[in-house]
Amino acid sequence: MDELQLTRRLFAEPDPDPEAKDRARARLEVVTNPAPRPHVWHRLGLIAAALAGVLALQVILPPGASGPARSAATELRRLATVAAGRTPESGGLVAYGLYEEYALVEGQDLRGGAPFVAFVRRDVEYWRHPNGSVRSMETVHRIDFPSDHDRIGWQQVGGPPPPGEGESLIHDLGPGSTEFEDLSRYPHEPHQLLAAIRSNLAEAPTDDRQALVAITWLLSRGDADPPLRAALFEAAALLPAIELIDEVSDRHDRQGEGVMLETESERMLLIVDPATSLPLGYELTTSEGPAAGITSWRVYIANGRVQRIGDVPEAGG
Amino acid sequence: VQPTDAAIIRASLEEPVQFGTIFERHWDAVYRYAARRVGSAVGEDVAAEAFLVAFMRRADFRRDATTARPWLLGIATNMIRHHLRDEQTHLRILTSIVVNDAPLFPDDPERLRAVAALPVVSEVLATLRLEDRDAFLLFALADLSYFEIALALDVPVGTVRSRIHRVRHRLRERLAHSGAIAEQDAEG
Secondary structure (H helix, E strand, O other): OHHHHHHHOOOOOOOOOHHHHHHHHHHHHHOOOOOOOOOEEEEEHHHHHHHHHHHHHHHHOOOOOOOOOOHHHHHHHHHHHHHOOOOOOOOOEEEEEEEEEEEEEEEEEEOOOOOEEEEEEEEEEEEEOOOOEEEEEEEEEEEEEEOOOHHHHHOOOOOOOOOOOOOOOEEEEEOOOOOOOOOOOOOOOHHHHHHHHHHHHHHOOOOOOHHHHHHHHHHHHHOOOHHHHHHHHHHHHHHHOOOEEEEEEEEOOEEEEEEEEEEOEEEEEEOOOOOOOOOEEEEEOOOOOOOOOOOOEEEEEEEEHHHHHOOOOOOOO | OOOOOHHHHHHHHHOOOHHHHHHHHHHHHHHHHHHHHOOOHHHHHHHHHOOOOOOOOOHHOOOOOOOOOOHHHHHHHHHHHHHHHHHHHHHHHHHHHHOHHHOOOOOHHHHHHHHHHHHHHHHHOOOHHHHHHHHHHHHHHOOOOHHHHHHHHOOOHHHHHHHOOOHHHHHHHHHHHHHOOOOOHHHH
């Protein structure tokens, strides 16, 4: 038996796994065969039919009665009611959160390097002090590069290699971080709130998908009080193309309902626990650019309030 | 006559769903190769992501290439580089499995010799330069020719030849030193 045969012997053939193939095919079909979008005239026809149906129902049904269909906006307003009725988080003044994510990182060496993308699988735990300072602890599990070109770009800007298993990076940020901004600046009137959120999207203030990402982040913040969380759901209900998916599960197989915003090239899915109104996570897929076909995601594990930086809420938040 | 991979990939630029044919043709080869290198769980992920990356980079596929297999295996190889720790762990597991299997066939001297040799192979592979290991394993596990490996790794054929030669020579040397194969075989 020579060295080639020994090598083949060492790396035994895997058993055939049709389910693995089915899963991979399903992932690929998200980008190669997206759900058909109705033609614009077809859509106008559907809208006209829906309007006719509403008018007919208004004639038949007494005032105050509603039809059987549950729209995304209706469900978001119900979630707003649930959120408003929740007890405010207690336990301290420091906001706490823990999430897992597979995040797209884009960058470029400004000294002339090529742009690159990377996908970072990491866990992030953060504490935000009322004075605005933030400590975050990041545990990187994996960094994936779509190509060697991206890996080189990452190295050119000094991107670190993945730390060893269990190693974490701690970042201490002073007051003024835009990501961990002061939530008291946000109004509770939904239209004003949506306008304030859009004003933060400096590059794309009309991008509803980005607005939904920002709403999701604010909903997950441990220091978001019930009135703000209720207003955030009301603001989401104002996004015109929002859709509702009754049953979805997150990466931890937690069941929830999905609030989806889909454009020709992107799909953003927010997953919410319908009983508590707490966000479970989100999934974001694009079919264009260097990240095409790769789903970035985030799963919210815990949030709440604690006494000091470094504490964690009781029972995981 | 079935269309070539190149024709299908060109068509998929206009009609993305066509890329599904590339998946059906080559999934087994890509999955088998990835699973053999990093285990079936990580291998599934590597293979699935390799097809996604291939889809988004399909405009770069060489028009003169007849089969997409080397290209897909090259992408999978790049993705395996992101899982080096998984590959090292997988190698250790494989070695321990084959060594622990030895008592199952005490009367088969050929298999016993092979079992004794496998930790040596594993150790050598674990310490190779990445580019050498990639070239050698594409040759040994994916049955690609030197020319196809050159396409997969985007290096000259001569470079592939010397990388594979280097690995095979080192393996033979170490195996002979350990007594797993005869000295004259090591010179071959």
